[in-house]
Amino acid sequence: MNSNITVPKPQSRIAELDLLRAFAIIAVIAIHSTSFATIEMTASSPVAYFLYIAANIGMNFAVPVFLFLSSLVLFKRYGNMPFTGQTFISFYRKRATQIIIPYTVCSAIYYIAVEVTRAGxxxxxxxxxxxxxKLATGTAYAHFYYIFIIIQFYALFPFVLRLLQAFPxxxxxxxxxxxxxxxxxxIAGQFVDIPNAASWFLSYFGYYMLGVFVGIKYDEIRSAIVSLRGGLVQRFGLALLWGGWLASGLAYIVLWYKFRINTITPQTWTFYFAGSIYAxxxxLTLTYGALILETRWTHTRVVRFLKKLSPYAFGIYLLHPLLLAAYRELRPLxxxxxxxxxxxxxxxxxALFGTWAIVAFAQRYIPLAWIVLGSNEVKQAR
Incomplete structure (x- = not known):
């Protein structure tokens, strides 16, 4: 059996992954805070509307990156450890308190809020x-599908881990x-009606397995990146990575922009595959960028800001739609x-700073805040 997978060693918090988590939660906020603008601001100037599409569609990497990050962290932490019965119990106990209970409680809160708005x-x-x-399909509110997918991946995790440890x-x-x-x-969904297809883990399985690979190989990958000397081959590779990312992102944004202004009517698969390539x-690109920020600019204000934001990402994800819903009632006419x-x-x-402040206050001063907002990752990191 490959020693890179089965030899236990202690794992510590990885700072650059905190930066990646911060990137993803900022992207989520950007998507949700501009969603109405992509519909309501079509009559604004072409430049302004394009910027709204860019802020919305260009941030659609958020959920794939979150899923990639989640599997990366799991397999980085547990990939080198024997997954014993005790580890199994501890793993699922933590997920129940950190994910499943807050998901259930928040689903109930959002569901009731929607029903009260509709019918009193x-x-x-x-x-x-x-x-x-709706709880069993991640559809109690629009953003819960991601958490429902995470729960499915947690259920899948020990089986994938055992398989890869047995056959490295x-x-x-x-x-x-x-x-x-x-x-x-x-493709199957184009021929067969799959209810709530976006809520099932197979819709995001590629991002999960990408995270599995990077998580298991993370130390090797990190060492290789940090030791890059800036030679011609390395520079070409980085130019290809960053250039490919920017080009795919711009192409995806332009595709949606032209569709929204009724210039083109592409096939649905065009959106899917363009979005998948970009995601x-x-x-990969944002993980590399986070690592470079951590190793070269770790003491800058931007990096410190992102590190402070990251531990509250889950609570912010759960709560921010409520603030946005209330704020939209104040829309000027x-x-x-x-x-x-x-x-x-x-x-x-x-949505970003207001929710951040509420989550930080609640997790610090309200003893049972974890039931609604998840655990306090700041305390866990100490």
């Missing part, structure tokens, strides 16, 4: 089966296998175009 406080017992169905040569085949499974699931390259632009910018800042 006259809630009927007949709503319970509907809620349970399969690690190198994980990425093409994951991409093939994800593509096959998408895969985003996971018949205002000048520039006021709408300001309103959307303020919404982004409120």
């Amino acid at each position: 406080w006259d809630l009927q017992a007949s709503l319970l089966p509907d809620f349970l169905e 040569r399969l690690v190198s085949w994980g990425i093409p296998f994951g991409i093939a499974v994800q593509a096959a699931f998408y 895969y390259l985003s996971a 018949h205002a000048e175009p520039y006021l709408y632009h300001i309103w959307y910018i303020v919404g982004f800042l409120l």
Whole structure:
């Protein structure tokens, strides 16, 4: 058995992955705070509308990167350890308290909030089966599909780990296998109706397996990146990575922009494959960028800011739609175009910093805040 997988060694918090998590949560906030703008601001100037599309569509790497990061962290931490019965119990106990309980409670809160908005406080017992169905499919509110997918990947984790520990040569085949499974699931969905397809882990299996590979090989990959000497081959490789990422992102944004202004009507598979290429390259490029920031600019204000934000990402993810929903009730009517632009910018800042402040305060001063907002990762990191 490959010693790189089975020899236990202690794992510590990886600073550059905190930066990657911060990138992803900022992208999530950007997507949700500009979602209405992509529909309501079509009459604004072409440049302004393109920027809204860029801020929304260009950040669509968020969930794939979060899923990639989650599997990376799991396999970086546990890939070198024997997964015993005690480890199994400890692993799922932590996930129950850190993920499943907050997911269940927040799903109930959002579900009730939506029903109250629609029909007032006259809630009927007949709503319970509907809620349970939505809870079991990650559809109680729009952003919960991601957490539901994470739970599925946690259920899958010990089986994948055992398989790769028993057959370490399969690690190198994980990425093409994951991409093939994800593509096959998408293609199958074009011929067969798959309810809530975006809520099932197979829709994101390629990102998961990419994280598995990088997590198991992380020390080797990190050492190789840090030791790069800037030779011609290395520079060409980095130019290819960054250039490919920027080009794929721009192509994806332009595709959506032209579609939204009714210039073109592409086939649905065009969006899927363009978005997938951009997401895969985003996971790799942003991981590299986070590592470079950590190793070369770790003491800068930007890096310190991102590190402070990162531990609260899960709580921010859970809570920010509530603040955005409340803020949207204050939308100005018949205002000048520039006021709408300001309103959307303020919404982004409120969703990010307002939610961050609430989560930080609650996790520090309210003993049972973890039930709603997840665990305090700041305390865990100490």
